[in-house]
Amino acid sequence: MNSQMDFSKVCTAFKTRRLYDMSDVLMDQIWLKSQPDRVLYDMYREVHLSGKDLTQMKTHVLRYDITVIPPGMLGPEYIKTAGHYHPPVSHLSCADAPSYPEVYQVIHGTATYLLQKRDLSEFIVIEAKEGDVVLIPPDFGHVTVNTSLEKLTMANWVSDAFESEYEPIREKAGLLYYLTEDGFCKNKNYEQFPEIAVKKPKSYPEFELFSGVDMYGLACDLDKLEFLRHPEKFMDAFRRPFYESAV
Numbered sequence: 001m002n003s004q005m006d007f008s009k010v011c012t013a014f015k016t017r018r019l020y021d022m023s024d025v026l027m028d029q030i031w032l033k034s035q036p037d038r039v040l041y042d043m044y045r046e047v048h049l050s051g052k053d054l055t056q057m058k059t060h061v062l063r064y065d066i067t068v069i070p071p072g073m074l075g076p077e078y079i080k081t082a083g084h085y086h087p088p089v090s091h092l093s094c095a096d097a098p099s100y101p102e103v104y105q106v107i108h109g110t111a112t113y114l115l116q117k118r119d120l121s122e123f124i125v126i127e128a129k130e131g132d133v134v135l136i137p138p139d140f141g142h143v144t145v146n147t148s149l150e151k152l153t154m155a156n157w158v159s160d161a162f163e164s165e166y167e168p169i170r171e172k173a174g175l176l177y178y179l180t181e182d183g184f185c186k187n188k189n190y191e192q193f194p195e196i197a198v199k200k201p202k203s204y205p206e207f208e209l210f211s212g213v214d215m216y217g218l219a220c221d222l223d224k225l226e227f228l229r230h231p232e233k234f235m236d237a238f239r240r241p242f243y244e245s246a247v
């Protein structure tokens with residue numbers, strides 16, 4: 001995918017996230033009150049390069065989206081997405097059904113992905129550069145931060161069978177840690193804080209996802225992304241370390 005492309009011409013829906021959509025998840029509420037509302041980032045849904053690809057995506061109930069996050073600050077915090085969890089897969093009724101995973105790829109710029117396990121036992125930070133692939137395993141909430149001076153363009157493949165859950169992150173006013181100019185800051189609305197685990201992106205040959213290989217290419221072979229719709233069949237893969245150690 002080319003970051004110079006006009007994504008509005010190749011998507012089925014365009015959405016923006018505005019500053020005041022995010023008011024519940026920002027660290028500095030005093031700063032917020034001094035700000036006029038404005039668009040923070042753009043989201044292009046179901047980006048497709050041909051009608052055939054779009055038909056395949058709909059048949060497989062999968063979405064390829066593009067998100068564009070300009071550089072900037074939200075008071076002391078670097079610009080970020082609102083953050084959400086995904087619900088448990090809808091076709092299983094058992095209490096321990098995994099939630100839908102997701103996969104991101106940086107198209108241009110650099111992204112810092114913050115992942116927080118639903119039971120708050122893990123907090124993972126992954127810095128990704130152009131071409132890197134980052135898997136969000138089941139049961140991790142996630143936020144993307146742009147700490148750079150460049151525009152970030154990133155893609156995601158995700159199941160189109162659910163709505164994201166925003167409430168758990170909103171009610172705590174953000175994730176466990178905020179990423180600020182001065183580093184990570186604890187969010188005082190939580191009581192216990194796991195250590196921050198800094199990891200590096202890796203390829204996932206088992207899912208045909210490789211750093212530096214445009215994952216849009218899977219549009220012609222979406223059976224390869226079955227793990228996004230049926231994670232319960234791939235739990236062994238999710239139990240393996242899903243990032244490289246940073247040291």
Ligand SMILES: O=P(O)(O)OC[C@H]1O[C@](O)(CO)[C@@H](O)[C@@H]1O
Pocket residue numbers: 017043065066067081082083084102156158164
């Ligand atoms: O929904 P949020 O938390 O604003 O995050 C936006 C991101 O999430 C997605 O909707 C998919 O999870 C992306 O398309 C987008 O990058």
